Amino acid sequence: MSDSQMSSGLVRSHRIINRSGRVGTYSYSVHGAGCRFVSDDGIEVDVDFAPDGSEIFDLWRLRWYGLSLPEPLDLTDQDLRTAVRSLQPLLTEVRPGWFSVAS
Template sequence: MTGPDGAEVDTDLLPDGCEAFDLWRLEAFARSRGCVSEPIGADLLISARELVNRGVLHEPRDGWFCLAEQRRVS
């Protein structure tokens, strides 16, 4: 997944075809950009779930996130 500034987040392809990332991948991305302080895991989970509530992200599996626009309708 590539952002507008060219930054990339490592993703995995889920069985439904969604390119998703988990908190480990998100934390690795944040650390590579110098954007983190301790503790990080719980803060990232809260932030990601807030984005789910806003409709920006979708959580197809517990702790896995993808862009809401990538969500596939069954």
């Protein structure tokens, strides 16, 4: 199953979630292969879904998260890559450039 089929499946065939809504202090919207969450104070978290349904992110999504913080962080790809790799084994690279919380 492709990533986009996974998120579409969560919305359409499985009816697990609506295309948009609220969870606690976050609003969310399902898009393509993932889901974007925005907190009431504007912090953005965007994830895609792997074929097994786990949440994954890339450096682009991590950068947008940093830029949305109350005190924005704008880091280079190299700084982000170094930070993510320093968190191994808590994070794992599931495919080149895509990361997930280790199980």
